[in-house]
Amino acid sequence: MVSHLMKVEVQKRGFEPNGGILRKRLNLPIFNDVSIGQIGLFLLAIVGIVVAPLALSDGYFQQILQTIAYYSIAAIGLNILVGYQGQVSLGHGALFAIGAYASALLTTSLGISVWLAFALSTAIAALAGFLIGLPTLRARGHFLAMVTIALAIVTFVIAQTWTDLTGGPAGLGGIPRPDWFGTTMGSLRKFRPFGADGPILTGQVLYFWVCAGFLVLAQLLAINLLTGNWGRTVSAVRQSEIAAESVGVSVYRVKLATFTLSAAFAGLAGSLFAHQQEYIVSDTFTFEKSVEFLVFVILGGARSLFGPLIGTAVLVVLPEALKTVSAYGILPSSDLTIQVTLLVLALFGSLGLFVFARQGGGIRSLRFVSGVAVVVGLIGFMLVTPQIVEHYLLVYGVLLILFLITMPTGMAGFLSGFFYFGRKTLSKADWQPRFDARLTGEVENPIVAAPSRDELVINDGRMNFGGVKALDGITLVVKPGTVHGLIGPNGSGKSTLVNIVTGVYAPTGGQIRLGGRRIDGLAPFRIARLGIARTFQNIQLFKDLSVLDNVMMGFSKHRSATFFDQALRTRRFAREEHAFRTRALELLEFLEIRHLAHEEAESLPYGFQRLVEIGRALATSPSILLLDEPAAGINSSELGRLARVVERIRDAGVTVLIIEHHMELVMGVSSRITALDYGQKIAEGIPGDVQRNARVIDAYLGSAEHSFAELRRSKMSKTAE
Amino acid sequence: MDLASIAEMLAQGLPQAIVSGLVYGSIYALVAQGYYVTFSTTDTLNFAQGDFLMIAAMLSFTVLGGLALSGVSLWLALLAAIAVVVVVLALMGIAVERIAIRPLRGIFSFGWILSTVGVAVILRQMAEIIWGREHMRVPSVFGDVPIRLNLGTVQIGILPQEVFILAASLGAMIAVLFFLKKSRLGKAMAAVAFNAPAAALMGINVRHIVVLSYALSSVLAGLAGVLVAPVLFAHAHMGTLPGLKAFAVGIIGGLGNPVGILVVGLALGIVEFVVAIFNASLRDAVTFLILIAILAWRPMGLFDKSGREKV
């Protein structure tokens, strides 16, 4: 009796959500740091994939499952690009086509084995993506969308017209299917692989297993990449390119890598498609295919790990279901009452979605109900209206817009929103800073400065915008280990100075040196890697990331784990991630915001956001830190704390260049101050002297007039552009 | 193919290619001006623009056909069709801005791309439901007797409707340019395009300007639809390709440069028809090949010199 009770007790503890055996993390050479629970779920999925098609002996269903599997692979890849990295591709259908044709030609013309063709065509599509991205991704904005539209159309026309290669619209036939268990995959013949008493299989099941196997690999790769540093970096680039560069991330390379990876996924999907079809025709690869992939991602849930899979599954099955209903006469006759009822239901549902859009809490369930009402109403309406059942694309269009507006997280977000019902949000009291004692020197200073202490020299720095001289020959020397203040009225050129030092602008004249090395004209991420860190006047946090993730982004330039380390989750990757996480938490503790580590950065009050920016900049272990108006938006009671933070940064050996309007702060912390006006240096010296300087006083007194002049000037510069 | 035969082909085909190219090019340019108008004020554009053209062609089919059969003169019917199209398309533009553009600000930076593609899908399906899938012939007010010109060895022909297309679209574009440059409303639009917050401070209702720009953009597409309906056959998918080509024109010409759009539009129209002399199947591809080349070389377009960076 007693032992029985104990058993129950043990079991109970074992399955407890926190720290139980399911949560126990394993120290494996690859897939390091995964928990037993995760492995269990994964095995469950594998078992499902193996067993499910056996239960569905119907070859038609298996073919649909194959289709879901390879389209999902394309959608997962597209989601990395669209959802996480924030670039739109309207040409993934073309990359899909490239994969399909590559695979078909390799196997038919060159006689390469199908298995090898899967790999090669993936690589070829990736190469195509790389070559397309190489020139395009240099530009900001949505140029990728535009180039990929062109890519989609050009690829279609080439497939259509280069008939010697592609067979054009007449098609490319005889694409082989791999053999396995002595049976041709995808064939309709039945066989018993496990002896005479074993289950009867068809080649369709085998090919489904191949497709599903690739899907599992693709999904695992996506999870591994997106839940670690790589995904964090990609998301960071989406949210603020300039901030990502400021911590040493090459935005261009990240974009190129993402697009290439995403192209590889599309290529693999195309290859799997070709060997399922056996015969591919150029008419398949129209512009609509690209749109279809995007719809899969958006409706399934962009920026969600499983969204693409969910979206693809639903949207592949939906038209088949509609077709079934219309072809088999299951359709109820068009009854006006039912039609109107369903339309009204859909209408109210969409109204509900609009009303409850983007609100948390209990609203979520109302949103859920509204969403269900829309889907049921619309699809129901199509079903009872035989005249339009073939226009199911109409439903796609309506759902696409509705989802974009009311549920940008798609079906996946919709479902997870349902699960996270009672998630607690922080109350006002939680915002208060804690552990004030830390700043008094009780904890070890976690700031690591760059080993070399370099002097920053700006020599005759000039920056012209059109005809307007924002910086008119500034010469400035920032001594290592000091706090140097930079003041001046609005528009005097302070921020421009920061921007030419950090590489946001290439100066139109003069030289900038860091420890003797010329840095003017270098890309921002290179300058950041040389040891210059910064914060921004208009806060540039990675808004959707947590405070901790923001700070961890600061360690980007110190990372040594490679893409493959992360893809496989090697020990090296896990160790590094763990180490930087610890250091990030130490920095947050130092900044007194450790308790906010897991909050979304955007949800923090303004002052805290500035601290997070400082933390992120410090994580780069800079030799020089440029603080661009750190006190803006901070209330006076917090000023003292900010001053102490600046002093401790200096004490750790980091040179600080602080740009500030707040005289009390800047005079208090700086050992030397430079004043600017109209892009020229008007004074320099120790704080007391500068404060008494007549030109400085003039400049600030005249700032009322000044602002008019400023307005005129900015207008002129705009027109000049 | 040797040089002599290429020269021979050009000598034979070029005059007609230029004439036909100018006609089609002016349509691309007209539709692309619509992209310019909304892109300059809102940094967004309507990927369903081509399908707006289609809806306008369908409407003109219904109005023209209906009125003409009931005995109204074709000219009056054309005016009625234009009136209907202007009103309906303006409303559609406003609706698109309200439904597919405005609510999407700040969710995805690219949400508008997807939502307007969604609008395009919806419009095509609606058109199929309302007008069916058949191609339809829309009568031309000017009849179908071509005007023929004799240039020595080469004869070229042009339909009166095509002359009308060229004249009307150029006229419309010039009118729009004047409107934007000279009228108060146009200046307000320019101010919003230049700096929306500043324009708001100057007392301009930015909201209204944005809505107006969408209405104007849609009306331009609608006008193009009425013009081309008698030349292209009206059907639910007729707008897709012109919409995309106009988009290419907009990108190559620079979405901030209406004159660039006009020039590039006409030039691309001619290029298309010249390419068709040699290899007709590359006709549709050539526009987009040029687009890829230009974007690789100058990502902001050929004539956009602003290169504005927003930090």
Add this chain to the structure above:
Amino acid sequence: MIVNSNDRLRVRRYVLALCLAPIFGASSAGAQGNVSCADAATQGAGGPDITIGVNGGFTGPSASFSQGMKRGIEICTKEYNDAGGYKGRKVEMIYLDDQAKPEVAINNISRFIQRDKVVGILGPVNSGNALAFLPKTEEAETPVIVPIASSVGIVYVDADGKPVANSTAPGAKPRKYTFRTSMQDDFQIETVLAYAKQAGWDAIGIMHDTSGYGSQAKATAQRIIAGQGLKILATETYNVGDTDMTSQLQKMKSAGVKQIINFGLAAELAGLLRSAQKIDYKVQWAGPWGYADPAVGRLAGQELMEGVLAVASFTIDSSPAAADFHQKMLKSFNENPFPMTAALGYDAAKLMLTALAKSGPDQVKLRDAIETLEGFSGVSSIPSRPFSPTRHHSLDSNDMFVATWRNGDLVKAK
């Protein structure tokens, strides 16, 4: 409004057909008297339904062909089931739409085979779709009768199973389970050329669209024309969706082409006629039965259609059976916009149902029954023994004729 004028046109054409029927009926091969699918029905105790799959592009660019075919099949099925079906069992036709997309067609076909367990399949309309799915139906040993798609390689393949462009080439043999009632491209071209020789054509050019149908038909035409010792002066292409083909026609004109054999679909054919008029290029247009599509005339205008030649195996005046069939269609659907598609669909369905009566619902036996069927009568000019082990097309060039548009009607050319 505009629809009404079309209706009027149709009625007029129908009246004309009735008047002309006796004249042409005598000269046409194959069909005589009334043809009904009821003839194929057999009586019996009844039982579960037998399913046959119909795959067509009911939406999308080939909708007009597909809808015509579907109506023909529908009429035939109704006649057959009303007369008792197969030993009292009803035949159910399952219509799936492939939207003219090959990958959708493949999906549909595997659904027919693996889920619906159909005894046979009718369709498709697009040649590309047929080429895409036929390997699957051959593998599954399911007989297919192709009513519309006309590419040679649908039925005839070489020793490796690859589609051929020439059904008479050495080594070409029919796919075992595939038959057609459609008019095969090479025979259509032969029919046109026979006419051309007789009419003394001496400056022939070829045009085709870049779709699967157009580019394949062009290849076939080039081969046959070369074999007949005729010369092609120029070949030009255009894209589906093009409306202004003046560039291409200009080249045709300067090459001195006087007769153009053209492979394409209605809208582009109309565009060509209008483009030719624009550059004042008077040329004899001829083509396979794409020109039989009444949509061409509707789009291009009746004057431009005058004298355009099209290959046909059925016109509403080609035989008494044809006229009767046309009347049946009008009675059931109030219109018959594209009579030839309906006739070909009807004949395909009737063939399969007649063979079914002999074989019973077994795929392999059904195939054999189709191949050996004798004494068949259809509404088009289909012969009474349509197939043999080496011949899986029902219509030879002898069974086709050249028709011409006169005053808005497609009539037999002289």
